Amino acid sequence: MQFLNHFLVDIDTQIPALILRNSASLSEIFSYTACRQLFQMFFAVLFFHVSEYVLAVTFHGRRNVSLRSLLISQKYLFAMLFSLMEYVTEIFFFPKLKEYWWISNLGLLMVLVGEIVRKMAIITAGRAFTHLIKIRHEESHELVTHGVFGFVRHPSYCGFLIWSVGTQIMLCNPISTIGFTIVVWHFFAERIVYEEYFLRQFFGSRYEEYARRVPSGVPFVK
Numbered sequence: 001m002q003f004l005n006h007f008l009v010d011i012d013t014q015i016p017a018l019i020l021r022n023s024a025s026l027s028e029i030f031s032y033t034a035c036r037q038l039f040q041m042f043f044a045v046l047f048f049h050v051s052e053y054v055l056a057v058t059f060h061g062r063r064n065v066s067l068r069s070l071l072i073s074q075k076y077l078f079a080m081l082f083s084l085m086e087y088v089t090e091i092f093f094f095p096k097l098k099e100y101w102w103i104s105n106l107g108l109l110m111v112l113v114g115e116i117v118r119k120m121a122i123i124t125a126g127r128a129f130t131h132l133i134k135i136r137h138e139e140s141h142e143l144v145t146h147g148v149f150g151f152v153r154h155p156s157y158c159g160f161l162i163w164s165v166g167t168q169i170m171l172c173n174p175i176s177t178i179g180f181t182i183v184v185w186h187f188f189a190e191r192i193v194y195e196e197y198f199l200r201q202f203f204g205s206r207y208e209e210y211a212r213r214v215p216s217g218v219p220f221v222k
């Protein structure tokens, strides 16, 4: 009984002490690290969505584009909120985790590369690029196989996968890095099957030949 009492007193005093030792002070939370990483994240997200909208308006005209082209869904907002909560929790309890600058900079590089690949895809496809998957063939819809589409069949999905995982690596968020990788990969793996079902109907043997020759651009998706 006495042992149990000692044990409980020890837990009572040691756990808060451990948390205090590992947690950051307010000045650490608003440190250079946090300001820089959160600013990079804010700018990356803002640039991504505004440029998606601007390109959609450029190619399809303002009347044919809704705010859905900002690509902000409820699930997406939830994921971003979760990643922000992870960041704040970790910078408070494990501030050293955010100081791995080579990891954070690798994430920043992924954000830049992913953004460039995605925007090259949108610009190359032009009017053929629509945020909603076409299920009816329009005469003006041409099969695009040049530029980035000559390297991978789904460059915009490949770019978004790199971009989104990159944002979490940039924030040194281990849980969200794994979560974003699984969720975004799964989303595109399913979407590609659906999208290609219609592309095969629209373009027949030309699409078959293209798909045989060019990889999807999303890992482990044929």
Ligand SMILES: C[S@@+](CC[C@H](N)C(=O)[O-])C[C@H]1O[C@@H](n2cnc3c(N)ncnc32)[C@H](O)[C@@H]1O
Binding pocket: 121, 125, 128, 129, 130, 131, 132, 133, 134, 142, 143, 144, 145, 149, 153, 154, 155, 156, 157, 158, 195, 199
């Ligand atoms: C959101 S865009 C994505 C395009 C492509 N999957 C990518 O990742 O870059 C979806 C629309 O692009 C069209 N699309 C996809 N690949 C295409 C291609 N190679 N040529 C023409 N249109 C394509 C589909 O019909 C669909 O309506």
